[in-house]
Amino acid sequence: MKNLLFSAALICSFSLAKAQPPKGPATPGTVYGANLTATSATPIAELPAMLAKNDSINVAIEAKVLEVCPKKGCWVKLQVNDSTTAFVKMKGYAFFVPVDLEGKTxxxxxxxxVSTTSVERLRHYAEDAKKSKEEIEAITQPKKEISLLASGIKVK
Incomplete structure (x- = not known):
């Protein structure tokens, strides 16, 4: 009986420790994840040139949010320039952002x-974004894209 209670308590503690989607709107000044330490941010449009010289880089960037995972805010797409977007995941799956972050800076x-995202992963993200079955099935090629692993995000 003791073991059963201990196991139940352990399972509950692990499920509560998992990141939960934030409640309420994404208001300016709100920070999700770790507090930002940089004193300035680079416009995201400069990121492709920076990545042409390095495999990966630590960055502090400013960008406009195009799309947010509608299920729980676990990923974000950012506008890099007119033809390029960047895909953001949260470090360690430790935090999420509000869905209404879409359209905000x-x-x-x-x-x-720069990474290559598999067809399977692209289809998973399309399902998260509630794309139609036809749109999901149209994904047949992996995609090379800018990816970011965010440690912290602040609404501007």
């Missing part, structure tokens, strides 16, 4: 790199 600290 953010400051982000994290690690940026």
């Amino acid at each position: 953010i400051l982000l600290e994290g690690v940026a790199k």
Whole structure:
């Protein structure tokens, strides 16, 4: 009986420790994840040139949010320029952002790199974004894109 109670308590503590989607709106000045330490931020449009010289870099960037995972805010797409977007995941899956962050400008600290996203992963993200079955099935090629692993995000 003791073991059963201990096991139940352990399971509950692990489920409570998991990051939960934030409640309420994304208001200016609100920080998600770690507090930002940078004193200035680079416009995200400069990121492709920075990544041309390095495999991965620590960055503090300013960007506009195009899309947020509608399920729980576990990923974000950012506008880099007219033809490029960047995909952001949260470091250690430790925090999420509100869905209404879409359209807002953010400051982000994290690690940026160019990566190739598999068809399976792209389809998973499309399902998260509630895309149609046809749109999901149309994904047949992996995608090379800028990816960021955010340690902290601040609403500007």
